[in-house]
Amino acid sequence: MPEQVCIVGATGALGFGLALRWGRVGVPIVIGSRDLGRAQEAAGRASALVPHGDFIGLQNADAVLDAPIVVLSVPFRSQSETLTNLKNVLVEGQLVVDATVPLAAAVSGKATRTLGVWQGSAAQQAQEMVPEGVRVVSAFHTVSAALLTDLEHELTEDVLVCGDRREDKQRLAELVNLIPGLRVVDCGPLETARIVEQLTPLLISINVRHKTRAGIKITGLES
């Protein structure tokens, strides 16, 4: 049986889409939100869409407790506050999968531009903020939330993953590979997240021009 996954911010589109896709292939999902009511509402919506799925909604701190893998899928403007609030909850050995994108939209700028993050990337900011021994990998920046949520849509794209430890990326890859049509590509150390996080605004720019939900596939790899 697959590991349980906690998704902080699964009330948002990307996190909710991941919850649906994983729930459908038998991964038990804990949906975290600042607000218990919203977490439960999202879990209810997920159960309605994937009736055989295992979804529960909890407040963030309760959701994260004992979760082996925590996906952080919150807007950039909430990332720092969310991690501060989880500082006394996260413990050594937990893996945080950061999906945060430092879009300029966080400060009312364009969604095709990003903010500079002092640490280099939102993922590196996350790594700095989590307690000692909690590891961070970066992922899911090029996967369309709308396509994840549309369960009729057959996915066929890559998930670009950055992280400093090969075993952490491998652990995430095993989970991602449960979702048909997604392939994990190891992009290098966590610092490479400063490039991959920019791909969300690039795809938003492409979406605007081509009226689509673009994703990325790396060519030249074995499938």
Add this chain to the structure above:
Amino acid sequence: MPEQVCIVGATGALGFGLALRWGRVGVPIVIGSRDLGRAQEAAGRASALVPHGDFIGLQNADAVLDAPIVVLSVPFRSQSETLTNLKNVLVEGQLVVDATVPLAAAVSGKATRTLGVWQGSAAQQAQEMVPEGVRVVSAFHTVSAALLTDLEHELTEDVLVCGDRREDKQRLAELVNLIPGLRVVDCGPLETARIVEQLTPLLISINVRHKTRAGIKITGLES
């Protein structure tokens, strides 16, 4: 008959690969170099590989003169000097296709890292340096030089193009579409080059890990 293309820096791998691929489909190619001998040597090598191709080698200033389209494919450390030297040669109406990547390798850093460019990207630096009326688009940052040069290899990847004027991108697209297996994707205004230029180090990082020559394909578009 297709427009002539001038490639400044076609003595390097990317420029040389483009020269071969275009030469093979009948595009007349002028190879520019600081050194006349090196330009002629590259033109000779190209002619040997593509015997029906139309290649000549000239010094940069002569090569650029009257060229409707100039591809700038030089190392970042030479970009500024090259454009300074071309300041009195480039004239209104010419289209400069900038393929420069601000790799940290330019200052002996890692090829998986980039330098910050004050203007935002090498392409924007180019736009600032060319005379009034010369337009700049950014392209070719994700196409492997080695695969371009290997004429046995069947290409199947995207060329991500940034530029402020749709007609400039269209003009380049028509030329790129002559090369079988390459598809142009309009990524937005020239400022988006600051994202696309980062994709070269990302692909270098992927290449190291996966021992391949990676490229990028955008999913969700009509082919």
